[in-house]
Amino acid sequence: MMSETHPPAMLDVLTLGIGGETFAIEAGMVREILDLVPVTDVPGARDFVRGVVNVRGRIVPLADLRWQFGMKQTAPTADTRIIVLELELDGEATPVGILADRVHEVTQLATASLESAPRVGMRWRPEFIRGVGMRGDDLIILPDLARILN
Amino acid sequence: MSSIAEATEIFRQEASELLEQLEQALLDLHRQPDNRSLVDTAFRALHTIKGSGAMFGFDAVAAFVHDFETAFDRVRRGLSPCSPALVAAALEARDHIRALIEQPQAADAAHGESLLRALRAAVEGEVAATPAATPDASPGPIHGPTPGQDWRVRFHLGAEALVNGANPLLMLDELHSLGTAQVTALVDAVPPLDEIDPESCHLGWEVLLRTESPRAAIEEVFIFVSDDARIEITPMTTAEVPAATTAEAAPIAAVPAAATPAAVAERPRAEAEIGRVGGSLRVQAERLDELMDRVGELVIAQARLSQLAVGGDTGLTTVAEEIGRLVSELRDTTMGIRMLPIGSLFGRFRRLLHDLSRELGKPVELVTSGEETELDKTMIERLADPLVHLIRNAVDHGLEMPEARRAAGKPAGGVIRLKARHAGAEVLVTVSDDGRGLDAERIRAKALEQGLIAAEARLSESEIHQLLFQPGFSTAKEISAISGRGVGMDVVKRTIEQLRGGIEIASRPGQGTDVTLRLPLTLAIIEGLLVRVGNGRYVIPLSAVEECVELPAGEAARSGGYSLLNIRDALVPFLRLREMMHCATPADPHQKVVIISAGDQRLGLVVDQILGSHQTVIKSLSRLHADVKTFSGATILGDGSVALILDVAQLLEIGQAEEEELRNRSRQAA
Numbered sequence: 001m002m003s004e005t006h007p008p009a010m011l012d013v014l015t016l017g018i019g020g021e022t023f024a025i026e027a028g029m030v031r032e033i034l035d036l037v038p039v040t041d042v043p044g045a046r047d048f049v050r051g052v053v054n055v056r057g058r059i060v061p062l063a064d065l066r067w068q069f070g071m072k073q074t075a076p077t078a079d080t081r082i083i084v085l086e087l088e089l090d091g092e093a094t095p096v097g098i099l100a101d102r103v104h105e106v107t108q109l110a111t112a113s114l115e116s117a118p119r120v121g122m123r124w125r126p127e128f129i130r131g132v133g134m135r136g137d138d139l140i141i142l143p144d145l146a147r148i149l150n
Numbered sequence: 151m152s153s154i155a156e157a158t159e160i161f162r163q164e165a166s167e168l169l170e171q172l173e174q175a176l177l178d179l180h181r182q183p184d185n186r187s188l189v190d191t192a193f194r195a196l197h198t199i200k201g202s203g204a205m206f207g208f209d210a211v212a213a214f215v216h217d218f219e220t221a222f223d224r225v226r227r228g229l230s231p232c233s234p235a236l237v238a239a240a241l242e243a244r245d246h247i248r249a250l251i252e253q254p255q256a257a258d259a260a261h262g263e264s265l266l267r268a269l270r271a272a273v274e275g276e277v278a279a280t281p282a283a284t285p286d287a288s289p290g291p292i293h294g295p296t297p298g299q300d301w302r303v304r305f306h307l308g309a310e311a312l313v314n315g316a317n318p319l320l321m322l323d324e325l326h327s328l329g330t331a332q333v334t335a336l337v338d339a340v341p342p343l344d345e346i347d348p349e350s351c352h353l354g355w356e357v358l359l360r361t362e363s364p365r366a367a368i369e370e371v372f373i374f375v376s377d378d379a380r381i382e383i384t385p386m387t388t389a390e391v392p393a394a395t396t397a398e399a400a401p402i403a404a405v406p407a408a409a410t411p412a413a414v415a416e417r418p419r420a421e422a423e424i425g426r427v428g429g430s431l432r433v434q435a436e437r438l439d440e441l442m443d444r445v446g447e448l449v450i451a452q453a454r455l456s457q458l459a460v461g462g463d464t465g466l467t468t469v470a471e472e473i474g475r476l477v478s479e480l481r482d483t484t485m486g487i488r489m490l491p492i493g494s495l496f497g498r499f500r501r502l503l504h505d506l507s508r509e510l511g512k513p514v515e516l517v518t519s520g521e522e523t524e525l526d527k528t529m530i531e532r533l534a535d536p537l538v539h540l541i542r543n544a545v546d547h548g549l550e551m552p553e554a555r556r557a558a559g560k561p562a563g564g565v566i567r568l569k570a571r572h573a574g575a576e577v578l579v580t581v582s583d584d585g586r587g588l589d590a591e592r593i594r595a596k597a598l599e600q601g602l603i604a605a606e607a608r609l610s611e612s613e614i615h616q617l618l619f620q621p622g623f624s625t626a627k628e629i630s631a632i633s634g635r636g637v638g639m640d641v642v643k644r645t646i647e648q649l650r651g652g653i654e655i656a657s658r659p660g661q662g663t664d665v666t667l668r669l670p671l672t673l674a675i676i677e678g679l680l681v682r683v684g685n686g687r688y689v690i691p692l693s694a695v696e697e698c699v700e701l702p703a704g705e706a707a708r709s710g711g712y713s714l715l716n717i718r719d720a721l722v723p724f725l726r727l728r729e730m731m732h733c734a735t736p737a738d739p740h741q742k743v744v745i746i747s748a749g750d751q752r753l754g755l756v757v758d759q760i761l762g763s764h765q766t767v768i769k770s771l772s773r774l775h776a777d778v779k780t781f782s783g784a785t786i787l788g789d790g791s792v793a794l795i796l797d798v799a800q801l802l803e804i805g806q807a808e809e810e811e812l813r814n815r816s817r818q819a820a
Binding site: 041052053061089094 | 447450685686730731732769770771772773774775777778779780781784786790791792793794
């Protein structure tokens, strides 16, 4: 899941827009991308995993990263997608859905261009971020999903 | 898997069942050393393992079992009594067989030798008067004139014998081993060639046998043949005996093997026996799991179909109803296939107890009841470890040492009871001991010491008992090899909760402790009541639902999480699910109350609407929702959306906690 001791020079990622920022998720973790389906609320669950969805007969928790990054909640639009990932949680491969405002593209990021999250001057908790990189003029955030969700 | 590997696997499975039988028989013999049928069961198990072991190339197993069998044979012939020492030695030898089968490379031949010596010593030690030599059971004819009685043995095994796994060749070998035998095949029943069914046994045999062994020894050769076999054993006078008794009837001995397809002749006997009893079939467990998955999907699809059919044309409705009925029958049948009596699990603990009793020096008796109670296969498998923990705890912590028991006026030997029974849609499995009971004060002190509770915490007895399930908790003053390392009880609790069950502890000081596991009958599908609360739909397990009533208008107007409702002169507390689920939408004008119960506890759940019953395929929630206790799982509704399943036990707990708080408050007010 995480890169090995020698990370490859280029990283295949899926870029998506969440709360006005661009996030990148390793393409290898992505199982599928779905249009928004009816979400069932789980009362009592933590805010960022408030819902579950049915993905072809499997009950998949739906994570909303905006809570963890302190972003504003907005109503879903026609562009809203669910990215279904497979994450290792407590040593068990678990399918998790991530809510995204829009999906951009699958692209490559040069590993060398990634920097660790700056300790200061960031609105977000640094432990949630594996690294940031630039693509043209855009800042791309590589979130540490396992940590965000645990 | 290649067919050889498959065959080997079948042998392993079968052997493991036979070893289980052997173990049970030996353990029973420990208590009833004179029971002949137990001796026979043990012997039969050994014999079959030897036979199929040799067949599947487990030569070391066959050789070892042969010697084991030889020693045990003395017991079967009544030459040696079945002493405790013999049982102990035989149990160890049994373990060695298991090792030989499971890890042939790792098994230690020298260890095997010493076990056999111990066995022989155990057998012969009891019979100092008789010569030490064990009967030589090695097959093969013994040549030369021998003293003894002459017998004429004629046998027809019946047409089905080969199909059932009998092997006449082995019987002939056994007869040979008794003395000098002359074998003639009786071919009068063999039909013309074009009518021969190669799987039938048409041959009979006549054996002229000179042996020193008694008639019983000859009869024993045939103890495993089926009822339709004809066997005549007649003593002969010297005049009748033909001159040449040493001639080998080689071509005839070869007949059965040649006339029979190898696969049929070599089918092991245990299977034949199972087949005779109920025509049962061995199926791989994974296939059953697959079947259950398919049925689960079918149930979901059927729910969708019946929703589509509502208000459709009558033809469609009729078919939908028909399919609905078939699906629910199919579901029941499939679940029935997966049900196993829990006795198969209980049996395993006898050995555990036997060993524990020896190790700890506490005489213990295991009493089981309700072995016929059926549970889902997966459930039984997953119950094994928790029960091992509970039994170990009961023997190690629960039971006192014999002296202490006598001092307390109890019999020196302790009793562990394993009990299973149905209670509604649940199965209760109880492990009880008649030991000292739980020491609430000591548990409390220990919890305090380990920082699990605050010094001023006021805990009820059941709350104190629940402390035992905290990770890292252990009250054993000294850590023994068996328990007291503080792992176990929390693992037990977690496993049981994963099975959607619960644990209860009841303790009577000085008289013992009962630990009861409450388990659902099945893991996969339940009948559920679908309700609506606000915009959310939830499923309540129908087995827990007692009745549904209208919420009285006066109560509906009030708010506040907790109140009491008068149901036929009994006050039942109720929870407003709208408040638990933080519903923002306005409540329905006519809210309903669903009364749920478990044991003697009842609780009302206020919902907006009752939507009807729903076949619920239970899916678990992911680890991300492990902290949400109100729901035991989720299911997929006909329209493809997800509904959460309410956890009845948790809700009752919440209800009880609130009830206690309410009582405390009213007490303070008064």
